Amino acid sequence: MRLIKISGEGISSGEVSESELGVGKPYVAVIGGSGLYDPGIFEEPVEVQLHTPYGLPSDNVIIGRVKGEWVAFLPRHGRGHRYPPHKIPYRANIWALKALGARVILSISAVGSLRQDYAPGDFVVPDQFVDMTKNREYTFYDGPRVCHVQIGLEPFSNDLRRLIIESASKYNKTHDSGCYVCIEGPRFSTKAESRIWRDVYGCDIIGMTLVPEVNLARELGMCYALLAVITDYDIWVPHQPVTAELVEKTMGEKLDLAKRVMTEVIPRIPKDVHLKCQETLKNACV
Template identity: 75%
Template structure:
């Protein structure tokens, strides 16, 4: 069943659930349908920024009402630089989501973060070039603070603890987000690693994380290392290699999400507090 909405719902029953989903999951490459929902419905919601990447799936996971959105759309319709990030985040927000668990495939920029490992990053560097980065295009001017804790610690802690039970998991790391859709040159990869001091590389974190912060939403990411970027010359990164690793680890990722969901706090006030002093 697909519920079609042209404006934000006023009551949960419009979504076929007893309460609004306070937690959202954004699936990355290879995670288009989590397959862990009970009594799931699909919601197509129009936003001022167009339609999101796909319909939002809402249902119960581990007893909790949760929303799920595949970042690239089912069938991987959207490349990283064409994802409708503003529509995605706005749609989740208007459906009631206030905290996000995101999943991404990344490359490694260091030998000890090996393909197959999970990383729960704590910092990022933005090297994207041509995306829609903000909801505040005017006339109101807002400067959002994100630097000290871009990834919400309460979510990070849960992801590290749960993921470590099933897979080698690294607590912390700096994610550099590049424009894509091409992969880095050898020279660029060396700069990201040796000059910028980054640990993992991907194409989808920004502006997703920025937009969530602008709406006072909490955000945590579990990243699956699929390759060594160009760090290991005889193991060049390819789209095929990324997909293969995601396929191998997808069941573990689903298990981690299912066990993490009931442990994420229902309310984390500090995420919304960032907006109190942000606007001029």
């Protein structure tokens, strides 16, 4: 696979030109979670190494065609799962995808279930989240410019969610809503914490990587949606141990279906869908 090296310092406009890239600019980016380190769905793939103002992304970005559309792919944890959830270079990842041309992000992630009827192996397309992380880089606006981006009503793009739900429901049991509680990690919850997320906060699924990924995408006016793969019941279930091995095993069993969903959804995404997501930036900055 051909490797293209680009220095972020040389991007005067904040965006890579098509001539620098040497291939078509991707409108859609896919971020792969645990177990998904190679999209396996691309034609004419190239690798792009992009230095950003926030350092290197988790890995080189792969750009290729999916049913004629140029698409970017980035493994969230890096190939070989090098980055734990709390050390992922989220700002570099999102900045790089935007600089390469992406305006839409489709994310795939492993999650635990906080509900009996949300079973391992099911898909969930969440519509809300609760942030319980503690020590991450949450914003591009660290000053002197200050912005307060309002994403509370629709943190996920409903246009993208509808497309994912429609496709995913054909292949797998899919829940069309859910509240995702994001914890710091890398440890799993205690039983007491798990019961709080479920019984007090009323959350449906739990994971470690949504925040600040979704925050940062929306700060740049990008649309974001998540296809969550339930790999286990969280520890609130009696005698249900959560292990990394269990997560990887269940995720692996569903990856082909998740890729099929993305392959169907990508060509159906309208090229102006990001305009609605950019509305969140209006009047956000002081």
